[in-house]
Amino acid sequence: DAGITQSPRYKITETGRQVTLMCHQTWSHSYMFWYRQDLGHGLRLIYYSAAADITDKGEVPDGYVVSRSKTENFPLTLESATRSQTSVYFCASSVGGGVSNQPQHFGDGTRLSIL
């Protein structure tokens, strides 16, 4: 069944390590997004991508890197993990931008703990 999948579902790592969270969608959606969700903050946008090879910063991009060499994949890398990056990470995709209502569809999330 088509959809959006994230991996891994759970990850524990140590401070200073590099870690990559994967996101794959089969809808051929143009837009993809990475959010983090922390208590009291709701979801905050880290990075987004409007198409392959086009990425841009969101609200909280520091310490993260993204790439989008293919439309269906949008990996998120923590270059040197810190404890403050312990969070639940959600990937999402949508058909496109424009002025029409374009809801986003979310993956199951990755629960990341930095020790």
Place this chain on the structure above:
Amino acid sequence: RKEVEQDPGPFNVPEGATVAFNCTYSNSASQSFFWYRQDCRKEPKLLMSVYSSGNEDGRFTAQLNRASQYISLLIRDSKLSDSATYLCVVTFHPMEYGNKLVFGAGTILRVKS
């Protein structure tokens, strides 16, 4: 001031009750509006879009007031299965903000028998 604000709750209501949530947004350039539902430790899922004229989907009614910059969600005849966190979501003009969604922190609803 947060861009999107919601009363965190929790709202504790009995089955069959009617409950309403409000959400305010600060940016008058806001373009589109949604309510998402999030169950504990799960991904957010679209509940309904919110249209200028208001819209209804079964027991759920959404309203938008652009002049006062708030949206609302009304749930009638609450069910136990309605227990969840309800997220108010606002988008800004795509040309400037890349179709960015801004999420409220959510309102917790607990429906009890």
